[in-house]
Amino acid sequence: MTRFTRRYRFAAAHRLHSEKxxxxxxxxxxxxxxxxxxxxxxxxxxxxxxxxxxxSTGRVxxxxxxxxxxxxxxVDQFDHRNMNTEVPALAGRIPTTEVAAETIExxxxxxxxxxxxxxxxxxxxxxxxxxxxxTTHEAR
Amino acid sequence: MTRFTRRYRFAAAHRLHSEKxxxxxxxxxxxxxxxxxxxxxxxxxxxxxxxxxxxSTGRVxxxxxxxxxxxxxxVDQFDHRNMNTEVPALAGRIPTTEVAAETIExxxxxxxxxxxxxxxxxxxxxxxxxxxxxTTHEAR
Amino acid sequence: MTRFTRRYRFAAAHRLHSEKxxxxxxxxxxxxxxxxxxxxxxxxxxxxxxxxxxxSTGRVxxxxxxxxxxxxxxVDQFDHRNMNTEVPALAGRIPTTEVAAETIExxxxxxxxxxxxxxxxxxxxxxxxxxxxxTTHEAR
Amino acid sequence: MTRFTRRYRFAAAHRLHSEKxxxxxxxxxxxxxxxxxxxxxxxxxxxxxxxxxxxSTGRVxxxxxxxxxxxxxxVDQFDHRNMNTEVPALAGRIPTTEVAAETIExxxxxxxxxxxxxxxxxxxxxxxxxxxxxTTHEAR
Amino acid sequence: MTRFTRRYRFAAAHRLHSEKxxxxxxxxxxxxxxxxxxxxxxxxxxxxxxxxxxxSTGRVxxxxxxxxxxxxxxVDQFDHRNMNTEVPALAGRIPTTEVAAETIExxxxxxxxxxxxxxxxxxxxxxxxxxxxxTTHEAR
Amino acid sequence: MTRFTRRYRFAAAHRLHSEKxxxxxxxxxxxxxxxxxxxxxxxxxxxxxxxxxxxSTGRVxxxxxxxxxxxxxxVDQFDHRNMNTEVPALAGRIPTTEVAAETIExxxxxxxxxxxxxxxxxxxxxxxxxxxxxTTHEAR
Numbered sequence: 079m080t081r082f083t084r085r086y087r088f089a090a091a092h093r094l095h096s097e098k099x100x101x102x103x104x105x106x107x108x109x110x111x112x113x114x115x116x117x118x119x120x121x122x123x124x125x126x127x128x129x130x131x132x133x134s135t136g137r138v139x140x141x142x143x144x145x146x147x148x149x150x151x152x153v154d155q156f157d158h159r160n161m162n163t164e165v166p167a168l169a170g171r172i173p174t175t176e177v178a179a180e181t182i183e184x185x186x187x188x189x190x191x192x193x194x195x196x197x198x199x200x201x202x203x204x205x206x207x208x209x210x211x212x213t214t215h216e217a218r
Numbered sequence: 219m220t221r222f223t224r225r226y227r228f229a230a231a232h233r234l235h236s237e238k239x240x241x242x243x244x245x246x247x248x249x250x251x252x253x254x255x256x257x258x259x260x261x262x263x264x265x266x267x268x269x270x271x272x273x274s275t276g277r278v279x280x281x282x283x284x285x286x287x288x289x290x291x292x293v294d295q296f297d298h299r300n301m302n303t304e305v306p307a308l309a310g311r312i313p314t315t316e317v318a319a320e321t322i323e324x325x326x327x328x329x330x331x332x333x334x335x336x337x338x339x340x341x342x343x344x345x346x347x348x349x350x351x352x353t354t355h356e357a358r
Numbered sequence: 359m360t361r362f363t364r365r366y367r368f369a370a371a372h373r374l375h376s377e378k379x380x381x382x383x384x385x386x387x388x389x390x391x392x393x394x395x396x397x398x399x400x401x402x403x404x405x406x407x408x409x410x411x412x413x414s415t416g417r418v419x420x421x422x423x424x425x426x427x428x429x430x431x432x433v434d435q436f437d438h439r440n441m442n443t444e445v446p447a448l449a450g451r452i453p454t455t456e457v458a459a460e461t462i463e464x465x466x467x468x469x470x471x472x473x474x475x476x477x478x479x480x481x482x483x484x485x486x487x488x489x490x491x492x493t494t495h496e497a498r
Numbered sequence: 499m500t501r502f503t504r505r506y507r508f509a510a511a512h513r514l515h516s517e518k519x520x521x522x523x524x525x526x527x528x529x530x531x532x533x534x535x536x537x538x539x540x541x542x543x544x545x546x547x548x549x550x551x552x553x554s555t556g557r558v559x560x561x562x563x564x565x566x567x568x569x570x571x572x573v574d575q576f577d578h579r580n581m582n583t584e585v586p587a588l589a590g591r592i593p594t595t596e597v598a599a600e601t602i603e604x605x606x607x608x609x610x611x612x613x614x615x616x617x618x619x620x621x622x623x624x625x626x627x628x629x630x631x632x633t634t635h636e637a638r
Numbered sequence: 639m640t641r642f643t644r645r646y647r648f649a650a651a652h653r654l655h656s657e658k659x660x661x662x663x664x665x666x667x668x669x670x671x672x673x674x675x676x677x678x679x680x681x682x683x684x685x686x687x688x689x690x691x692x693x694s695t696g697r698v699x700x701x702x703x704x705x706x707x708x709x710x711x712x713v714d715q716f717d718h719r720n721m722n723t724e725v726p727a728l729a730g731r732i733p734t735t736e737v738a739a740e741t742i743e744x745x746x747x748x749x750x751x752x753x754x755x756x757x758x759x760x761x762x763x764x765x766x767x768x769x770x771x772x773t774t775h776e777a778r
Numbered sequence: 779m780t781r782f783t784r785r786y787r788f789a790a791a792h793r794l795h796s797e798k799x800x801x802x803x804x805x806x807x808x809x810x811x812x813x814x815x816x817x818x819x820x821x822x823x824x825x826x827x828x829x830x831x832x833x834s835t836g837r838v839x840x841x842x843x844x845x846x847x848x849x850x851x852x853v854d855q856f857d858h859r860n861m862n863t864e865v866p867a868l869a870g871r872i873p874t875t876e877v878a879a880e881t882i883e884x885x886x887x888x889x890x891x892x893x894x895x896x897x898x899x900x901x902x903x904x905x906x907x908x909x910x911x912x913t914t915h916e917a918r
Contacts, residue, residue: 080459082489082492085488096694110298111298113298115300117229118259119258131456159253171696172695210644214639220876220879236554239554247560271880281909316502320500347505349505350503360740362736364770369537393578393584395580395584399539400540411734411740417734444533487540594831596780597836600780628785629785631781632782675859675860677791719813724813
């Protein structure tokens with residue numbers, strides 16, 4: 079089996095804030111990230127698929143088809159968006175990168191084309207170069 | 219003369235929008251960056267100073283003093299802020315990275331300690347890894 | 359157990375083309391990569407070995423011995439080569455990076471020195487910074 | 499004045515070989531790069547423009563217009579091409595990165611839109627992460 | 639389950655030398671790294687934790703608490719230190735990065751706060767950009 | 779004119795300490811870098827040369843000849859060395875990166891081959907990814 083990982087990028091704004099906590103608790107918990115007017119990051123998204131190499135093409139998956147799928151379902155929804163207010167899949171949730179990673183994985187799995195022999199293996203998001211979040215299909 | 223460059227980082231949100239243009243003109247000019255709810259970036263700021271190496275210390279400037287100065291005047295004002303609404307020095311301006319670079323340079327020059335032998339040489343900001351903005355003291 | 363990963367680099371040219379497909383099918387499948395005159399990449403190869411730390415040396419493997427082995431069997435065969443015509447181990451195969459990864463793993467395993475306590479764990483190749491291919495000894 | 503730099507990428511193959519030299523001289527001069535079947539790189543191109551910030555837009559140049567211009571004149575000509583045989587602007591020249599940089603600069607200057615207030619400042623190409631080539635409009 | 643990885647950095651000096659070997663054996667085994675006066679690296683440490691996302695915070699662990707813990711137990715002990723003479727946890731051991739990785743993992747596990755729901759998953763150290771060492775809690 | 783920059787790397791240890799200052803002054807001035815047992819970095823050295831492109835070779839300078847020159851005069855003297863005690867050119871000086879940059883430039887200029895048409899343009903050293911030092915031939 080071979081794992082193929084492809085990188086995508088999106089820039090987005092967010093504010094970390096829980097409706098269930100007081101202002102003081104939010105400030106304590108989220109620090110600068112609780113700033114009411116939001117801030118932003120350039121998110122680097124890695125989508126990993128796993129499968130056998132097709133001898134007739136030498137490939138695990140068509141990168142062009144994967145791009146089209148990830149672009150339509152993820153990048154177009156998140157890029158240059160405010161994750162608190164503009165991404166339906168995150169509605170009512172705190173838009174941490176953990177939550178974004180879970181959500182993106184769910185979005186990718188839910189419509190994964192049945193005729194693709196490669197399966198989704200994992201999602202990794204670099205929120206900044208020092209904060210990396212990963213979630214795997216198997217582990218959940 | 220030796221040039222010493224030190225890197226700082228701040229995450230911020232912005233929206234590119236001109237009050238003098240129509241909605242259609244803004245959309246045409248700024249594209250996704252005109253999205254009303256904002257988006258964000260991790261800005262990498264390079265501050266370059268120029269001076270002679272002091273033989274008694276082997277240094278052009280004290281990095282600790284430079285850090286304290288840049289942190290107080292720049293990073294604390296911009297980090298985890300919305301540049302449209304929360305950065306006084308940008309009030310009334312379109313918060314492109316060109317404008318942020320000019321503004322940061324002005325903020326650094328205006329109070330540059332008179333007893334520092336090194337002078338500010340230039341400012342460079344990486345908005346993303348593909349968009350780099352630079353402004354020099356001499357050139358203006 | 360500790361995993362030690364060492365990075366190597368090689369520049370190579372390739373053209374993606376299947377003899378079993380028509381010109382139109384090749385163009386559809388491989389896009390720009392089917393360009394008849396070839397193009398190239400700087401491949402970054404990660405070789406990971408796994409083993410116990412030897413208390414008398416503090417090491418899992420001798421980096422110098424690993425370098426010598428990887429250089430002789432891989433880098434010297436691939437670096438500054440055209441993978442369609444000049445790499446015997448790829449003869450008759452489509453030189454995608456998936457195929458190169460499998461081939462490199464096979465080449466490394468087939469002569470792995472019997473007196474090395476560390477075993478080959480996996481191979482990862484960065485074709486470009488956005489396309490990453492990985493294959494593991496166990497998974498196959 | 500503000501300098502704005504934007505990064506573009508293209509993958510290409512080349513072979514370094516001078517028709518005016520003997521086989522032995524070519525091998526001596528170009529080493530592995532003289533390999534007859536070619537090899538390749540992922541070139542990173544930086545295009546820097548210089549100009550005043552337009553107060554009505556906050557920008558030096560429209561990134562979208564610059565992209566369109568650089569894509570049409572440069573990236574479409576070089577990406578996934580063999581620089582020895584497929585790039586008309588390099589015909590008859592040895593496709594080193596020095597020559598590519600000069601050629602790209604000439605291509606950009608020759609049709610630079612007259613109504614752009616920003617001018618081309620310089621071109622920089624990273625052939626690999628360790629080999630960087632730069633050429634400036636003024637210096638020539 | 640989600641894995642969260644956070645990066646830390648420390649600069650340190652070391653000399654690779656085994657008291658059990660002769661001078662010639664040490665030179666043969668460690669090469670330049672046996673140089674008696676030491677040399678140094680900027681180590682990049684990745685600490686990965688694994689756990690469920692807490693729905694009330696959207697997080698696996700508090701980054702601020704993790705930072706405080708890693709800083710006190712690791713960074714403050716290793717940063718700007720000579721690993722042969724100044725790091726008690728390495729006393730009597732050869733300060734290779736394999737040994738440093740095992741030691742750092744042991745230091746982190748031994749006092750891991752019992753009230754944290756996330757557990758330590760693995761440690762990775764980049765000694766240089768080409769030498770990467772990883773050790774996992776499970777594997778040992 | 780074209781500028782060609784080539785990157786080299788060396789790992790070294792140093793301690794920042796001035797014999798002319800008291801222990802307290804040294805601690806105040808150099809902070810952690812005054813630690814008596816030393817620490818280290820992976821230095822990235824950029825050597826930039828400037829010249830015309832030779833039409834018969836397409837090059838500004840022979841990279842192989844430049845490598846040989848920089849390796850013999852610089853890398854072999856600094857790599858895996860303690861800059862306080864093992865680098866003759868730094869004897870009696872505080873081995874800051876400013877001083878190392880000046881020293882390396884002097885070493886390169888002093889024996890620059892007279893038959894090279896390209897001249898040394900500047901030296902840049904990345905001490906860490908956040909601290910960059912540059913010195914130019916002209917500016918001195």
